[in-house]
Amino acid sequence: MTSTIATRRFxxxxVNGFLGLVVDNLSILAFIAGALIGIFQFPAEIVFQRMFPGTAFGVLVGNAIYTWMARRLARREGREDVTAMPLGLDAPTSIGMALLVLGPAFVSYKQAGLDEHAAAIATWQLGMxxxxxxxxxxxxxxxFGAAVQRHVPRAGLLGSIAGxxxxxxxxxxxxxxxxxxxxxLAGLGIVLYALVARGRLPFGLPGVLVAxxxxxxxxxGLGPTGALGSGYQPPGAWQWRFALPWPNLGFLDGLPLAVPxxxxxxxxGLLMVVGGINVNESARAAGDDYPTRDILLTEAFSTLVAGVCGGVAQTTPYIGQPAYKAMGARSAYTLATGLFIxxxxxxxxxxxxxxxxPLAILAPILVFVAISITTQAFEATPQRYAAAVVFSFFPPIARLLAIKLGDPNVVAPDRFGTLMTQAGxxxxxxxxxxxxxxxxxxxxMIWASFVVALIDARLRHAAAIVLLGAALSAFGIIHSVEPSGGIYLPWTLGGSAADVAWQFTAAYVVLAVLIGALSLRRDAAPKSAEPR
Incomplete structure (x- = not known):
């Protein structure tokens, strides 16, 4: 009975765990809103009253279940030091949803002739x-998460998400x-001091809160004096916004829109499953042995609930369960976070x-998480596969450039179309x-897996991976020649688009043939395959 009561005490x-987890979630919500409203001129009303309630409800549902799981584990093992698994909005995929799916879709719907409100509703349904x-x-x-983890090299999984x-x-x-x-920069410096350098702040305050x-x-303080120039925007009036996250069937209308x-x-989704397995392993190493399938099913359930109730960002168990445990957090912090959000x-x-x-205040925690994820990709991958991790960064860089060049404020749409077909x-x-x-x-994932196979001297396996790349490229699943990234049947393409698609596909086929030919040599094993 004592251990049960102790797990319920706040x-x-x-308190530290609650503050850190809340700020993490607020940072991601702020970036979603900032990207959609600030970059794509998405209607704020739809973001705050249609998207946010369901998204936040998914955080409540997932954290409530994880709290119950922690208290059940504490009762079963008779321990007072069980720490609940933290759950929140996944930063990389939430940002990806805003920048790569929702924002571009909203722009394309308006270009197709829908008025702003209709385009926003269609985008919301796409998000659901x-x-x-x-x-x-x-x-x-x-x-089947463990099987997926066995067949995709860690360099491919971690490298892709690190990108x-x-x-x-x-x-x-x-x-x-x-x-x-x-x-x-002041906030970022505090985050780096407290969370990267692990410096101690006065009174043991959490670095995120102090930042x-x-x-x-x-x-x-400085904004009203003019010291920040145009960087300061006076806060608007506090608005009363009441919106219940009722389940609705809007996602059915969005399913055809989601195909591209x-x-x-x-x-x-795949990365979150593998990430959930890794996170649960870290919690097990810290002393809290949760059933992996229960952790993953909770993650899936809370994401489904959020989607059906209007949410647009998926939930995931957070990497830092051992860090919350080191803070002294138990199970009350997850319940409090779920209720607050x-x-x-x-x-x-x-x-x-x-x-x-503003994002300038909240964004430092996102930069820290980016640093942590990228660092983990190298630390958790054997050193001999470092080249595979680095090689996997190039496609995300291309995507960033395409996003920026596709911004009509940077390159006019007609100029963008001309550059896409410009001969040279x-x-x-x-x-x-x-x-x-x-x-x-x-x-x-394909590129990193290919390099890993080369390093391990599995040349036939490497050739098979490249052939898979050729098949995916042919149908636009990767290397789509559509600016929106949509998939297609290759024989429906024409003009310069068909030329780009054909050459990318043919390049993979030629590379597969070359690697397959090299595999026939008796001395095909490269020296780098030897452990270092």
């Missing part, structure tokens, strides 16, 4: 459908930090906080960037 460790698709995939893979982290989750928020450098407080003091984005959505989506105070706190030496450069960036997650 102690100082739970995307979450349902990922939730179903995660539910199925929950029973997202480094380029989309790290670099883009860093740009937002430096748009208000006096505020952003947000310092950033807010600088922003609201499957090359992005399926890897998003979930009710905040209903009553609107989460959206008000997102509007009140070789294929048009912009067409290559777009094709390399489309389907970049799967491309990164």
């Amino acid at each position: 102690n100082s460790g739970d 459908a995307s979450l349902v698709v990922m939730g179903v995939l995660k539910f199925v893979l929950s029973f 997202i982290a480094l380029v989309l989750m790290g670099f883009l928020p860093l740009v937002e930090i430096l748009r208000v450098p006096v505020v952003g 947000v407080l310092v950033g807010a003091l600088l922003y609201f 984005y499957l090359p992005l959505l399926l890897p998003f 979930g009710l905040g989506g209903v009553f609107g105070y989460v959206s008000n906080l997102v509007e009140l706190l 030496h070789g294929l048009p450069e912009l067409a290559v960037l777009v094709a390399l960036g489309n389907g970049f997650i799967i491309t990164s």
Whole structure:
């Protein structure tokens, strides 16, 4: 009975855990809102009153289940030091959803003739459908997650997600930090000191909280004086927004719209399953042995609930369970976080906080997470596979460039179309960037897996991987020649698009033949295959 009561008490460790987990989720919600509203001019009302309530409700559901699992484990083992698995919005895929799916879809729907409101509703339904698709995939893979982990090299899995982290989750928020450098760099410095260098802050305060407080003091203290220039925007009036995340069938209308984005959505779901396995292993190493399938099923269930209730960002167990355990957090912090975020989506105070706190204040935690994920890709992968991890970064870089060049404020749409087909030496450069960036997650996994197979002297396996790349390229699952990244039947293409698609596909086939021929040599094993 004592251990049961202890797990219900809200102690100082739970306070630290609560603050860190809440700020993590607020940072991601702020980036989603900032990207959709600021970059793509998406209607704020749809973001805050249609997307946020369901998204936040998924966080509540998942954290409530993880809290119950922790208390059950504490009762079963008679321990007081069980720490619940933290759950929140997944940063890389949430940012990817905003920048690669929802924002571009909204723009394309408006270009197709829909008015702003109709385009926003269609985009919202696409987001709902995307979450349902990922939730179903995660539910199925929950029973086969370990098999997926065995067949895809760690360099491919971690390298692909590290590419997202480094380029989309790290670099883009860093740009937002430096748009208000006096505020952003101060917060980033505190985060790096506390979380990377593991320096101790006064009174043992969590680094994330101190970074947000310092950033807010600088922003609201210096902003009205004009010291921040145009970087300061006076806060608007606090708005009462009440929206219940009722289940609805809007995702059914969004399912056909989600088909072109499957090359992005399926890897998003796959990576979360493998990531959930890795996270649970780290919790087991820290002393809390949760059933892996239960952790994964909870993740899938909360994502499905969010999607059916209007959410657009998937949930995932967070990497830092041992860190929360070291803080002294137990099980109250996850329940408190779920209630704060979930009710905040209903009553609107989460959206008000997102509007009140600019990205320059919240983005440092995203940069830290990007650094952590990228670092983990190298630390958790054998050193001899480092080249495979690095090679997997190139497709995300191409995607970043394509996003920036596709911004009508950077390159006019008619000029963009001209550059996509402009003749010259070789294929048009912009067409290559777009094709390399489309389907970049799967491309990164294939490229890294190919290099791993080469290093391990499994040349026939490497040739088979490249042939898979050829098949996927032919249908636009990777290297789609459509600017939107849509898939297609190769024989329906014409003009320069058909030329780009054919040459990418043929390149993979030729490479597979060459590697297959090399595998016939008796001395085919490279020296790098030897352990170092």
